Amino acid sequence: MKNILFLLLLMAGIIVACDEDKLTPSEPQEFYEFPQGDSDYDREFVTFYEKYNTQFLYRYNESDFRWNVTSYIPFYSVPADEAYVEKAYHFIKERCLDTWGESFYKNILPMRILLSSKIYSVAQKYGSIWNEETQQWEYKSYYDTTYHASTYGLNHIAFGYTSEKFDELTPAEQLNAVGELNKSLIGYAASRDKIVIPAEFVEWYDKYRNSVWEGAENRYGFLEYYKDMDVAYDFGLYVKYLTTMSEEAFKAWALSDDVDTSQDWDQASGTYKRTYAITNKYKIVLEYFKTEFNIDLHAIGNQAN
Secondary structure: OHHHHHHHHHHHHHHHHHHHHHOOOOOOOOOOOOOOOOOHHHHHHHHHHHHHOOEEEOOOOHHHHOOOOOOOOOOEEEEOOHHHHHHHHHHHHHHHHHHHOHHHHOOOOOOEEEEEEEEEEEEEEEEEEEEOOOOEEEEEEEEEEEEEOEEEOOOEEEEOOOOOHHHHOOHHHHHHHHHHHHHHHHHHHHHOOOOOOOHHHHHHHHHHOOOOOOOOOHHHOOOOOOOOOOHHHHHHHHHHHHOOOOHHHHHHHHOOOOOOOOEEEEOOOOEEEEOOHHHHHHHHHHHHHHHHHOOOHHHHHHHHO
């Protein structure tokens, strides 16, 4: 009997070990010497870290930027041009963090804020490409690179204009960068349960998340298309636009009959009926920040321009 029991336990252990082999967690994040230099901004970073337990890093490894629990995030980066570190820091602090207020952002900051000279993603697409040799259009696959102002990972948010590109940003591009930073800040916090996404918002996300495709995002309640959209990213997108557009401009665009076009089939009437997914999600986000944090997102957006 003991032998049988031993064999059963041994077999169970083998099965568990085999299952564990299927898991492929990436290497753990590295911890860097901090501060990373002795300039004036390095001293500011130390002060910030001592107060909020968040490090600004401008030297890091790509594996660290892309680290996640079981997979890599679908973005790449290049570390900062150190000549622009101070400008990037003040932009993040003054245009993003300070608008939220210290009492709010100090509780949701990540372990790290990475300063990158560029952040980009690469997607395989299909289309007509001009062949110089044959002087003909050919339908084939190609790789398209998209650059991003900001993104977030498991324990960090990153800013992608710590380079000469920073000086070339138009006012509109700066405003978009602010929105992307706000999206990263809130999306990160929501993904780590530092803020709790309202259940009603999650229900709207779940309702249409499997139906959306590129070019049809608005009709399913999404303000942008992103193929790996999860509810934290969706929630962050609403914050992005509410904090960078005036109340009048946001309503004229996002809540218009041309944009908020979600609808469901109504069996009783035998017709499609509008569900106003964007309007409903917008109201949930706005009310959540007012009720939970006494933050008026429209007030931030009205001042952003």
